[in-house]
Amino acid sequence: MLGFGASCSVEDVEPNQPLSQTATSNATATQDNHLAMGNPSAAGTSYSNYLVSKPQYVMSYNSYRGTPNWVSWHLSSAWVGTTPRQDDFRADTSLPSAFYRVQSSDYTGSGFDRGHNCPSADRTLTVADNSATFLMSNMIPQAGPNNQQTWAGLENYCRTLINVGNELYIIMGSYGKGGTGLNGYKETLAAGKVTVPNRIWKVIVVLPNGTGDVSRVTTSTRVIAVNTPNSTSISSTWGTYRTTVDAIEAATGYNILSNVSSTVQSTIEARVDNGPTQ
Template identity: 45%
Template sequence: MLKSRWQWVIAIAVLILIAVGSVWLFRQQPTSEPNPSLIGVTSNLHAKMGIPKNVKETNPDDEYLLQSPDRPYVTSYNNSKLIPNWSSWQLNKDWLGNVPRRNDFRPDPALPKGWYQVRSSDYNNSGYDRGHMTPAADRDNTPQNISATFLMTNIVPQAPDNNQGPWAQLENYSRGLVEQGKELYIIAGGYGNTRSIGKGNVKIVVPDRVWKVIVVMDKTGLSASDVTANTRIIAIDMPNQQGIKDMDWRKYRVSVDLIEERTGYNFLTNVPDAAQVQLEEKVDKVVERVN
């Protein structure tokens, strides 16, 4: 009888240990919820070259990482400015298609509870375009992917002459490179504070300038460790203003080092150090025209 009783005690103890272990394992599982603590350690393919690291002290709410399996890019969102700090995405032929653009601009429900969700109407009569960071035309392979680019957390107030001029030229040029078989890793954002738009307490910051860093890989399937000092890097820094619609995007080419200095971000953090140092001091000089 005593032996049987101990057997029951041991069995119950084992069941309790299994239950506790299951709860612990469940809590360790990754979630698709955005989490600022993932900055620098994410394995998302859209940040294969590394998550930009802000070297300045900032409010965590102003470096809020948005990523999930159904979001075809990664975004760092700024809750104070109500715009993205940057968006990062992979671009190859698999992402390109012919799905029609629907212009379904809408608030992003992935933002934390209590945060203001920017609406398309907040841009009405502002004089600024709803400027994509990750372009719709870079994600027109499926209705879901192109629609995801119209979340307002991917949008900044962009001067029409910038958005429809050299910025659009560079987007077209990038897709031209992809049609040649290249694979691109792109990060785009803005900095500075020209003014704000919105009504009442809604203050959406208008960046003074917009920038982009593009890593051009010669073929698909390569990683950050394959980047060398000879890899092509395109970095641009454009004024977010009227009067530049007919300017060539190449006029605005700069070094990655300069963008880092002006934004406070450290880019290409997954690239081998030696290659990173050499690449970031270069200014792209390629002159051929794809578009």
């Protein structure tokens, strides 16, 4: 399996300290490399670990599961504007012709949401950017409360961080088989073409706006790692599900922050975030 690694960090302060609303960076926010922190699964041309690079995000796609293994994206205020939600869910015709191209209708009546990996609200600068998040290659079958409450809360929190002078590197992924949606437990949709994941995770690295991002990740950089069950029986409080990057790597086999120095990785990937959640 493949996984993703991202982390969100506020400022280069002592680890897990509350975000200051005043001591933010004066640097101009920019749009940066989605894989700056690394390619977690060394994605390439394998049908189970296929690298897909788009202007808005990069993913490892698994044609056998009909979902991404992980999606990685950079988030700063430079990605956010006033474009409305496009809601144009559709097949990703850029995938190789040998792949089954998941249709929006494959989720119809399943009891699972078409759950975004890279969120619509993280890409509102242009219509093209927002529309790209509605490709079905960016979706997983996600239990409604998980998607609409727990993950929505975490996504909203990340956007509050960019509003006070930070940039984030976010990696979201899923693994395992079988989840519980509104119609009960299911392992696949679309006659087996789409796998329902058992666990859904995210890693967020938080940095003040600036340049040379990988070199600025230190042992005091805030990294948030979350791993949730894909179930309707889930707390709406995402902080409940905080874990370590190390634990997610152990479950997925990925090397999530592979471009960060090994010395720094050993510290930040072993730590459970206990910072603010809103």
